Amino acid sequence: MTTHHPNTRRLVYGHATNHDCLAFVDADTAAGEAPEIRALAAARTWGEARQVQMTHLSNPAGPECYEEDDYPDDEPFDITEVGAIVEGYWPEMVTARALDALPQDLQDRYGEVVLTVHNGEYLQVPLDGEAELVAELRERGYEVTRDDDLVNLLDGLRLGSVTA
Structure with a gap:
């Protein structure tokens, strides 16, 4: 059996509620x-939101997006009102990630x-293909874990109700 990846690729997948299909994401x-998403969602003021350190994502409430003149540090922060989130640009659509995560x-x-x-x-992977696709990924040496909550968090679902 030939393996396509010298290192084990780890994937997390789940039912992405927004598109009602499966989404696959690199586990790391x-x-x-x-x-990072949880930390931003938990910020209570714009000052806190601006200070959330992000290494994997850009901070949609960060200084490159909003001036302190727009929202003073002590202004109450509501993640569901941030422009990039309202418009659906942040976080990146989780179902788009299968385009990178899955073999062509x-x-x-x-x-x-x-x-x-x-x-x-984005890649629409019907729910009824789950068993076969996961089995095939595992045959190819992928480590595959299902975590619906994580997948939907990465998709920005119900961000206003996320707690740290």
Whole structure:
């Protein structure tokens, strides 16, 4: 059996509620981004939000997006009112990540590329393909874990109710 990746690729997948299909994400990426999203969602003031350190994501409330004149540090912060989040640009659409995470032949066989008006392409992987696709990934040496909550957090679902 030939393996396509010398190092084990670790993927997290789950049911992405927004598109009602499966989403696949690199596990290390997911592990890095999730605490950053939670930290921003937990910020109570714009000052706190601006100071959230992000290494995996850009901070949509950060100084490069908003001046302190727009929102003083002590102004109450509501993540659901941040422009990039309202417009759906942050965090990146989770279903788009399968385009990088999955091998091309499996994308072709199990998914369909869908073009959205505002956010570009994503891979729609129907829920009923889960067992076969996961089995095939594991045969190829991928480590695959299902975590619906993590996938939906990465998609920005219900950000206003996320707690740290």
